[in-house]
Structures are given as C-alpha cells and as structure tokens.
Amino acid sequence: MSHKPVDLEQATSSELIDQYTELASLAGGLAHEIRNPLSSISMNASLLEEELHQSEDPRDRRMCKRLETVRQECHHLEEILNAFLQFVRLGELNPQPTDITDAIEKFIEFYRPRAEQQQIDISPHLSPNLPLVNLDRSLFRQVLLNLAINAEQAMPDGGLLELQTYNRNDKVVLEFIDTGVGMNEEVQEKMFQAFFSCKAEGSGLGLPTVRKVVLAHGGTIQCESEPGKGTRFIITLPALGD
Template sequence: MTSSDKSSPIDELRAQYEELAELSGSLAHEIKNPLSVIHMNIDLLSEDLADWHSPESRRPLERAKIIRDQCVRMQGLLRDFLRYARLRDIDLVSGSLNDQLETVLNAYSAEAAQREIEIVRFLDNDLPSIALHSDSLQAALMNLVKNALEATDRGGQILVRTYTTNSGVAMDLIDTGRGIDGNTIMHMFEPFYTTKEGGSGLGLPTARKIIEAHSGRMSVESDVGQGTKFTLEFPALRRII
C-alpha cells in the first residue's frame, strides 16, 4: 500500500462518525414503529377505560395518560434526533434570506399578537442572495423564533434585522426576554442539553448544524433579565452584472 492509499486519522474519524450516525439513525427509525404501536394501543385502552364510568377506572386511566404522554415525548425526541443525525449534505439553490424570514415570522405572527409581543422587522431590501435549502433553513429559523417567543414575556418585543457584511449577509434576532446565563450559553449547542422541561435538547444543535451546512455561522449574546441576540452570518452569492 502506498502512502497515498493510507487514510489519515481525520478521514478514519470522519468515516467512523458517518457509520455511527447512520447506525443511530437506523436504530431511532426502528424504535419509531413499536412506539407508534404502543401509542395507538394506549389510546384504545384509554377509550375502553373511559367507557367504564366507574371510580375503579380512574386510577388505570390516569396511568394510561402518563404512558401516552411519555409516548408523545419519545416520538418528539426521536423526530428531533432523526433530523439531527441525518442532516448532512443538502442541495442549495440561490434564494433570499428575507423571503425565508418573512415566511417564518408570518407563521408566528398570530401567536405573537395573542401574547402581545411586538415583532419588529428591519429587512434590507438590497440584501444579496445566498445559497440555501428552503425547508431546512426555515426549520432552523422557526426554532430560533419559537425560542424567542417562549423567552419573552407579554408586552415584550422581538426585533429581526438583516444587513450586508464585508463577507456576505447577516441577520440578528433580538428579544427582550429573560436572557440566558453563562453556563447555559456554554452548553446550549451540545446535543441533548436542555433547560426546558420535556425538551429534547436537539433544537439549537440542529439549528446550528443547518446554518453550518449553509456555510454560515451562528453566535449568541445574552444578559440575564435583559434579553438575547442570535446572529446568523452567511456568504453571499456573487451578483451577475
């Protein structure tokens, strides 16, 4: 074997990671099927117990609800894990970051209005195009906007702005919410780390992975009690004159 045929330690590590990711994804997918069967049957059992109309059925009905709730939680966890594990190379096309943001913000406008949270938009109309995958980029943006809404109290504000940079385009998502402490910022992009009850801990890691798949980067600044700012940066596509 020549030296050119030998795999470098980095190549070997990458191959091992790919194999592990594929195995983990396959295992999670296999778990989904029996979990769906359990969920369906516990729903049927709950319906049977509800028809008894007796005090004796109350305790098993409560236990059935606990099982159903945990099934829902596990199904959500598996969904998030599969999205995280299988996100590798994606096909990118020329598109507008503003358009992706408008779609996401419009999707949350009703919830924001109901909670009396103002969404302020400062989107640069002359923003250059970027290479993007619409579905995955919107999923990342939705995660960030959803988190901002959850962190912001009634009467608060979320500001979204886009602008050009020396190397491309960027967007800021700024909320007036509760803020994030330093320890959480250090770990928030680690898979399965979460401070939310019932959270999967995969939302932000998946969002960052999506941004990196777009050759972009994500950063965060926060002050407890003052709010949080997420900044996303992307390389711009060259304009053809």
C-alpha cells in the same frame, strides 16, 4: 471503521455531510426499532383507557389516569425521536442563490399568526439591496422557526421579536433578538450541545440543529444574552460574489 473528527467551526458542507452520513443511517434503523414498540405501547394504553373510562370504580379511575400519563409520555418520546432524526439527517444541501430578505419576509408571514397568539410583536428591520446568499431555503426556514420557538419559550408572557439584516465585510448578517428572560453564562456554554435543555418539554435539539445548518452553509452563529435582558443570535453567511 474509525473516522477523523471534524472541527465543526471550520467544517465545510461536504465534511459535515460525510461526518453525519453513518450516524443518519444508524439513527434511521434505531428510530424504526424504537417507533414500532412505542406505537404498540401507546395504542394498547389507549385501548385500555377506553375500557376503563366508563367505570365508576375508584381503582379503575386511578388506572385510567395512569394510562393517560403513559400515552402522554409516549407522545413526548415520539417528539424527541422526530427531533433527533431531523438533527442527524442533514442530508445533501440544495443551495440556491437567494435573496435573504425575501426568505425572511415569507417566514414572518407564515409565523405571524402564531406570534400573535403568543402576544409576541414582530419587528423586522431588513436592509434593502443585500447581496445574494447561497441558501437551502427549506433548511434556512427551519433555522428561523427553531430560533422563533426558542424566543417564544423565553417570552411566556409575550414580548418583542426583532429581526435585523445588514451587510458587513462581504458577509450577510442576520440578528435575531428577543426581549425574553435571557440566559446566564453556564447555559450559553451548553446551549448548542445535543439534548441539553432548560425546558421540561424540550428535546434539546433545536439550537444544535440551528448551529449545524448554519455551519453547513459556511456561516457562523454567535449568541449574546444576559438574564433579564433578552437574547441576541447573530448569524453571518457568506455573500455571493458578482
């Protein structure tokens, strides 16, 4: 069965759900088929590693290290698989009239201990009395977390993470700003493509998931970045009328 392509920049929540329903179903079946043998490989590698761990034979020690590598790669594949399932399983939105300031403040409270471990200072500048927005709070929290993780990776030695909100032309705007390494134009052109990543351990699905969730809410997302000068993500969401 053929499907009419959807222009993601103009897509409504309903169109996005229709576009990804079949993909989500296929992904679930594929994940099941992959996860079972992957778990078996990881379990057997672990058992073999336990048998060889006490051996003093140099050959056994080399095999033990290689089995450890196999287990690590299995774990990495499991993480990619989980990220992919999260990406394709948007599901039906459950939007509720939401005070975005409250949602952001609760996220900051949750995220601050991790930020402190990474030597990242969080500086919120949240405008009071913003109009409500229609948000699926769970998915919006995932947007904030994915952007925070992206900022973390751009600031390996710590830095400043700034969150700003304001009202503009009947839109609620969130700016997510880091003082990290920044991105060149080539990376910016590809960063919302599924599985594109500049990081060895990245799944390449964090920012595509962010974009997909924002679009599903009828919003837009833009990025401003320059190498050595940090990155600014600008998210706009339609405000609810009176």
